[in-house]
Amino acid sequence: MELTLSIIKPDATDKNIIGKIYSRFEQNGFRIVAAKMLHLNYDLAAGFYAIHKDKAFYQELINYMTSAPVMIQVLEAENAVAKHREIMGATNPKDAKEGTIRRDFASSIDKNAVHGSDSIENAKIEIAYFFKDDEIYSNIS
Ligand code: ADP
Ligand code: MG
Numbered sequence: 316m317e318l319t320l321s322i323i324k325p326d327a328t329d330k331n332i333i334g335k336i337y338s339r340f341e342q343n344g345f346r347i348v349a350a351k352m353l354h355l356n357y358d359l360a361a362g363f364y365a366i367h368k369d370k371a372f373y374q375e376l377i378n379y380m381t382s383a384p385v386m387i388q389v390l391e392a393e394n395a396v397a398k399h400r401e402i403m404g405a406t407n408p409k410d411a412k413e414g415t416i417r418r419d420f421a422s423s424i425d426k427n428a429v430h431g432s433d434s435i436e437n438a439k440i441e442i443a444y445f446f447k448d449d450e451i452y453s454n455i456s
Contacts, residue, residue, distance in 0.1 A: 316391060317438075318389050319390050319432045320389060321340070321431055323388075327428040328386060345398075346390070346392070348389050349453075355385060396434060401415075408421035
């Protein structure tokens with residue numbers, strides 16, 4: 316079993332589709348083992364996306380991620396990191412496969428509905444960024 320970090324982004328919370336996206340997680344065998352809604356401030360969003368700080372879209376990304384509340388959760392499943400990336404779909408919803416969350420719910424590459432950790436190592440870092448150990452209801456660490 317493995318844990319990964321998921322964020323339902325501002326465009327999706329705006330559209331009132333948190334439940335629809337949670338259903339995708341559950342239908343695909345994920346357990347939601349931690350969750351919180353947060354309106355990210357600049358520092359929290361900038362720190363989370365520090366890896367992208369030299370990219371042209373960085374400021375736009377931080378503005379967008381701080382524009383409305385987000386729903387942040389830890390998902391548990393076998394191969395959670397890779398499996399979650401698969402059900403999310405490609406970064407650009409135009410390239411995302413049919414039946415993926417981004418294909419069905421995202422409108423553009425910058426407003427693409429969801430975030431998911433891209434490696435086991437980054438999942439650990441991202442989970443610790445938002446959750447204390449005792450806020451995660453999982454038997455694995
Ligand atoms: P992913 O979210 O699929 O892991 P990246 O880590 O490459 O994608 O990028 C992080 C986020 O930055 C994307 O989800 C998207 O919101 C935004 N982003 C990525 N590429 C672009 C781009 N070319 N223009 C605008 N925003 C982008
Ligand atoms: Mg990424």
